[in-house]
Amino acid sequence: MKRIIVFVILTCLIAMPLAAQSAKVGLAGAQFLKIPVGGQAAALDAAIITVVNDASAVFSNPAGLNHITAENSVFVSHAAWFAGIQLNSATYVRSVENVGKVGVFFSQLNSGEMKVTTELDQTGELNGETFNAVSQVVGVSFARMFTDRFGIGINTKLVMEDLARDIGASDFGSGTAFAIDIGTWYDTGIRGVKFSAVVQNFGPEVAPKGIYYDYSVGDTVKTSVPGDVYGTEELVAQEFEFRPYSLPMTFNFGITFNPIENLAVSLATVQPNDNLQRYLFGLEYSPVSMIQLRGSYAIGAYPFLTGWNDQDEAEYEDTFFGYDDRVFSGGMGMKFGNMGLDFAYIHHTILDPVYNGSVNFTF
Numbered sequence: 151m152k153r154i155i156v157f158v159i160l161t162c163l164i165a166m167p168l169a170a171q172s173a174k175v176g177l178a179g180a181q182f183l184k185i186p187v188g189g190q191a192a193a194l195d196a197a198i199i200t201v202v203n204d205a206s207a208v209f210s211n212p213a214g215l216n217h218i219t220a221e222n223s224v225f226v227s228h229a230a231w232f233a234g235i236q237l238n239s240a241t242y243v244r245s246v247e248n249v250g251k252v253g254v255f256f257s258q259l260n261s262g263e264m265k266v267t268t269e270l271d272q273t274g275e276l277n278g279e280t281f282n283a284v285s286q287v288v289g290v291s292f293a294r295m296f297t298d299r300f301g302i303g304i305n306t307k308l309v310m311e312d313l314a315r316d317i318g319a320s321d322f323g324s325g326t327a328f329a330i331d332i333g334t335w336y337d338t339g340i341r342g343v344k345f346s347a348v349v350q351n352f353g354p355e356v357a358p359k360g361i362y363y364d365y366s367v368g369d370t371v372k373t374s375v376p377g378d379v380y381g382t383e384e385l386v387a388q389e390f391e392f393r394p395y396s397l398p399m400t401f402n403f404g405i406t407f408n409p410i411e412n413l414a415v416s417l418a419t420v421q422p423n424d425n426l427q428r429y430l431f432g433l434e435y436s437p438v439s440m441i442q443l444r445g446s447y448a449i450g451a452y453p454f455l456t457g458w459n460d461q462d463e464a465e466y467e468d469t470f471f472g473y474d475d476r477v478f479s480g481g482m483g484m485k486f487g488n489m490g491l492d493f494a495y496i497h498h499t500i501l502d503p504v505y506n507g508s509v510n511f512t513f
Contacts, residue, residue: 431446
């Protein structure tokens with residue numbers, strides 16, 4: 151009981167700085183770090199942090215690596231995101247006797263080919279140039295059980311963003327930053343109740359390289375040529391360096407319990423540094439040992455646009471349902487010996503649905 155009390159107190163102390171923040175939407179970059187990786191994570195979202203038990207745990211709760219029983223574990227994932235964006239990830243984890251679990255991981259998001267637009271060519275049809283945006287993260291993981299019921303996991307990673315690849319200088323629009331993730335897992339031993347707390351993407355700001363031109367704050371200068379009595383006014387844009395942006399740090403807290411055999415019910419709360427808090431409800435059921443059915447729903451207190459008043463001001467109504475246009479996430483997992491396959495489908499009200507598939511195997 152004392153350990154449970156200490157765990158809850160530490161969790162609250164870590165959460166307090168984040169919980170006090172408001173919805174600072176658009177002030178954090180590297181948003182690809184918030185995309186769930188793997189079929190199980192896509193189906194359960196943050197509700198996965200207490201039940202994840204394979205190499206995919208590095209992307210949701212590194213403490214989950216402690217549940218891997220094999221000497222070697224490999225995980226590969228592919229997500230078809232919006233607008234043809236692709237997210238590919240891979241992890242390798244090795245169990246080291248008397249030390250713990252040690253792993254390496256990699257994830258890359260690629261926007262695909264996009265047209266270069268300018269103030270004079272806003273469709274990108276005239277110059278015919280293209281570019282793509284690539285975001286990547288590489289890192290190492292370590293996890294260890296300190297007792298038979300309590301374990302931790304830590305990621306150290308390098309986040310790299312190249313938002314304008316193939317435009318101008320080779321490093322234009324690119325930036326890097328180191329970050330860490332810390333995850334915990336605690337089994338109370340009471341009716342299958344388990345707790346987890348995870349802090350992700352804690353690190354310094356990313357400062358993209360290069361400069362941009364802003365004509366709205368430029369200077370007007372007068373030039374003249376021989377024979378031009380009055381001269382010509384010309385607008386000269388002002389140069390600015392790209393401003394740094396924060397990483398999308400989040401605090402996740404979850405609890406899982408088993409009301410009946412083969413059914414795990416998970417509740418989780420997520421507090422990002424760039425949005426309001428959201429809550430998740432997840433289920434994972436195994437009708438037979440080789441099949442897992444899972445799904446989740448996220449809710450949050452978000453204002454809903456209801457119309458405009460006589461002064462052309464937007465009017466909102468508070469609602470507690472829905473988050474990020476997502477309605478429901480569902481999926482299925484299958485196990486064949488030492489190999490597992492997971493698939494997920496995420497449904498949205500306005501945006502197209504997205505799909506995620508992953509495979510993991512041990513040896």
